[in-house]
Amino acid sequence: MGNINLKNFNYKELKNWVIEKGWKPFRADQIAKWIYTKKVNSYDEMTDVSKDIRKYLKENTEFSSLELVSYEKSNIDGSIKFLWKLKDGNTIESVFIPENGHNTLCISTQVGCAVGCKFCFTTKDGLIRNLTTAEIVDQYLQVQRFVGLEPKKRISNIVYMGMGEPLANYENVKKSVQIFTDKKLAGLSNRKITISSSGILHQIRKMYEDKEFPQVRLAVSLNAPDQKIREEIMPISQTNKLEDLMKLLNSLPVKPGYRIMLEYVLLKGINDRPSDAHKLARLIGKNKKRFKVNLIPFNPYPDSIYERPDEKDVLKFQKILWQYDIGAFIRWSKGQDISAACGQLRKKEINSFVKIHS
Ligand code: SF4
Structure with a gap:
């Protein structure tokens, strides 16, 4: 197993890499189909790819960049x-969210985060590192294989709302979006x-502008x-003023x-008052x-300095925005019962996450 991971490549790069190896360009499409359409678990399953190529891939590339440690399902x-x-050895989290008629995956883009939002659990240890493109894409492939x-x-839906600030890992996030939306690769809808x-x-x-x-x-x-x-x-x-x-x-x-x-986390007594709703509308x-x-x-979350707002205040806030036709x-x-909700994902010590093992 080598250091190259084919999921770091967008379609053009995959094709160029295949050609560089002296293989026919159509091999790129074959490999892409096995990875992104059939979502196989190993090179051995790529039955229409020649044995020699499979052997080369096995010896020189890594198949997956992630190893499942554990998972928790919300009751x-x-x-x-x-x-x-x-x-x-670092750890990251992703969350699969089944909803009426569609399924959403919330993915991480960094280990930790440098942005430092005060209400967020992810940022507590600061930024450790950016994820590679393959580590972002593998979250999608592995979860899809896991759920079936x-x-x-x-x-059908991917939200870059897990651990990290996606735009601070610009190039890898961009390439992962290219891979997700390319009809020859994952083929998801841009929308x-x-x-x-x-x-x-x-x-x-x-x-x-890009x-x-x-x-x-x-x-x-x-x-x-x-x-x-x-x-x-x-x-x-x-440094990034609200007005700007x-x-x-x-x-x-x-x-x-x-x-x-516009995402608005409501914090009791801080930004959830009716006057805040009117200001937001303006x-x-x-x-x-x-x-x-x-x-x-x-x-x-444990030790958080903020509290959850009362339900009546949340409904009132919404009603005020509606009055402005917003x-x-x-x-x-x-996923509240498994700490999978917004701002709650965090790099974990592996042995502190033992609810259900795979
Ligand atoms: S992960 Fe998101 S909410 Fe948390 S500190 Fe980073 S940017 Fe802020």
């Missing part, structure tokens, strides 16, 4: 949280992929109706039907059809 909503071990390949188990950012202005701008970054949906963690509150809970706002962020979001060339999601202003607000009642939805987070 409440059926979501499954996976803990993976990477080759260097039948049509009703198919992962069903969402990149969620904490609002790093220059990276969002870069993504929209012709090679497939256009997918954007979600931004807003979490506050004004600069003061945002700075308090998201230190990144000191809103200006940028209002100017992006967003495709029709691709509304920008911040969104006239361009309201461009946005959709996702209200996420905070999920406390699309606002409450995300009663999935």
